[in-house]
Amino acid sequence: MQIGLISDIHSNYHALKTVLQFLDGKIDVLICLGDFVGYGPQPRECVDVFLDYSLSHFFCLGNHDLGVRFRYSQHKQDPSEKDFEILKTFKFRESAEVMLDRNAQDIQEDHFKFLKNLPFKQIFQVDQKKIYITHGTPSVRRRENVGKYLLPPPLQEPNVTIDRLKHDKKAENADIIMVGHTHRRFLIRREKFLSWSLIEDILQKKQTKFPLQYSFENDRIILNPGSIGQPRDGTGNSSFSIIDLDKEIVEFHDLEYQMNNFYKLTKKKCVPEVQDSSFWANKFGHFSEQT
Ligand SMILES: [Fe+2]
Secondary structure (H helix, E strand, O other): OEEEEEOOOOOOHHHHHHHHHHHOOOOOEEEEOOOOOOOOOOHHHHHHHHHOOOOEEEEOOOHHHHHHHHHHHHHOOOOOHHHHHHHOOOOOOHHHHHHHHHHHHHOOHHHHHHHHOOOOEEEEEEOOEEEEEEOOOOOOOHHHHHHOOOOOOOOOOHHHHHHHHHHOHHHHOOOEEEOOOOOOOEEEEOOOOEEEEHHHHHHOOOOOOOOEEEEOOOOOEEEEOOOOOOOOOOOOOEEEEEEEOOOOEEEEEEEOOOHHHHHHHHHHHOOHHHHOHHHHOOOOOOOOOOO
């Protein structure tokens, strides 16, 4: 059983298309951990792909998905009170706010329905493995599910991350926990306290070669695949994972896409800060915590 794991597309259809073409025929299940939209120029195209998606799949809601669906519901004069209660506790940067508005103006009713139906978290079983997915942090609080960062090691020690799981019994009992939101890939083995992150490799000046295989035999893990549309951990390429459940191996991938065509489009449809290539291809390991 092969699971394709993606997250944080951010309306970057050029990157999404390249990754889905790569995964085609290689996976049995697709999991996406949210932030389908926000920041980028093509929210409609990015959601269209999943409106009628034939492969078995599990998705959850990101903070930018929440922002776009709320703004769309406002335009329809039918704002969701529950979404507003969560959103008012977040602080998006100014360019993010403007792009949430533009994305909300770009989508149509079927895209809105897709975003509206995304759950804050999902717990399900594939083969014998209990899997828990959420965008930010495993928690019983929805605000933390979409908006709280679970940082990669060494920015947060693995034992601190593992300790956080006590806040949600269902997470404590899961075999594989998958999170996104930071746009930075990592893997933590829970019983063995072993971990890997690309940031750690960069800080230690290691040359990381992709695809990178990491075994988790007989261990429970916490995993972040990085970001499809806006990686923030060093290479600038789309990052995602393939999990082989039978062999208990996570394979981290790093895939180049047609960035030049994408930047041309951002110049037409995005605010100036978001037009800059360094915003989408963070090659210098810059560790800002802004959403
Ligand atoms: Fe994101």
